[in-house]
Amino acid sequence: MSAEVQSTLGQYGAQSALAPEGVGATAINGLTIGMTLAFGVIFVLLVLFVWAVLAGRLAAKTWWIWAGGIVLPLVSVGILIGFSTVTLQQITREDPKALVIEVTGKQFWWDVVYDPEGWALRDANEIIIPKDRPVTFRLNSDNVIHSFWVPKLTGKMDMIPGRVNTLPAMATETGRFRGQCAEFCGLSHPKMAFEVLVVEPEEFDAWMQRASGEARDAARSELTRGRDVFVEAGCPACHEIRGVAKGGDLGPDLSRVGGRASLGAGMWPMNQGTLAGWIADPQAMKPGAKMPAYNHLPGPDLRALSAYLASLK
Known part of the structure; x- marks a missing residue:
């Protein structure tokens, strides 16, 4: 992947809908700004109207109440509903080639x-x-x-x-x-x-070609032992590693787990230490997780397994 993208690995940008970098978010941001400005103008007009009545500059007649209290809100809300409907159609329109x-x-x-x-x-x-x-x-x-x-x-x-x-x-x-x-x-x-x-x-196309192949082979004795521990401990019952263990779909596919920037659905940086902690006691890192603890594994086996998983990229 490009140096620009690699430099952001493990780092989240601002999680803000007000800094759009996609077509849908841009449309929503525009609607948000438009609605905020529109309601701001309406609010100012209503404040001026109330001030004029209270200051005696304007007679409080029935038609003012109808105009300011019923017609203006209905017209303005109707217009905003129209714009929001158009925006909703824009961001939910599917491309058949997507x-x-x-x-x-x-x-x-x-x-x-x-x-x-x-x-x-x-x-x-x-x-x-x-x-x-x-x-x-x-x-x-x-x-x-x-x-x-x-x-x-x-x-x-x-x-x-x-x-x-x-x-x-x-x-x-x-x-x-x-x-x-x-x-x-x-x-x-x-x-x-x-x-x-x-x-x-072009980066995405190349990644799809690479990622669809088998997982990286164990390149040294510790990784080979880690691969064997993965199989012997029964991990394939829930997890798949392409070319090593097939069919387990109760848990995440681990074919490139070491290549992800984070562990535990965005909670911890991906490295051998966090992997070992997760394997030993998932509940300590994510209460309610379905994975059982593997704290019965001997220390050398736990280190070998976590090293093997960290090597899968």
């Missing part, structure tokens, strides 16, 4: 599948998309209601069990943008974040 990324809300992480009808490349907690290309997020949940929100890129959308919602997006700048679950979903709801990494289109 890249589809399926995101499933879990407790408490994000399951990501790129192009589910094609590549079907599975990942977790980090979403990589190309700049200036339309993307459609296909959103669902298999447990409780979650809400998918990347303030700098587009609006938010609920993830409802038994229902698939779609949210179009198109980033206009490269970089790393923080996303967040915006609907209370359980004990670790505040610890359910994610990152969207926006790269140049």
Whole structure:
């Protein structure tokens, strides 16, 4: 990846809808500014009207009450509803040629599948998309209601069990943008974040080619031991590593877990130490997480397993 993008790894930009870097967020920001200015003008007019009546400069006649209290609010709100409807249609209009990324809300992480009808490349907690290309997020949940929100890129959308919602997006700048679950979903709801990494289109195409292959092979004896511990400890029952263990989908795909900037859905920097802590006691790092503790592993095995997972990029 480019030096510009690498320099932002593990660093969140401002999580603000007022600093848009996507088509949807720009439209929402424009509507927000317009509505704020419009209501500001209306407020000033009403204050001047009340002042004029109280100061005796204006007779308090019935038609003023109708005009200022009924007609003006109805007309202004009607106009603003019209603009908001147009904006809503703009940010929810799907491009039939858009890249589809399926995101499933879990407790408490994000399951990501790129192009589910094609590549079907599975990942977790980090979403990589190309700049200036339309993307459609296909959103669902298999447990409780979650809400998918990347303030700098587009609006938010609920993830409802038994229902698939779609949210179009198109980033206009490269970089790393923080996303967040915006609907209370359980004990670790505040610890359910994610990152969207926006790269140049050719970078994205190259990444898709690389990421769809098998995970990096163990290059030294410690990593080989870590790979063996992964299999022997029963981790493949929940996790998949392409080329090593197949079929586990209860937990995140770990084929490139060491290449992600963060661990635990955006909560801790990705390194061998945090991986070892997570393996030993997930509940200490994220209360309510479904993964059991592996604190029974001997120290050498825990170090070898965490080193192996950190090497998967």
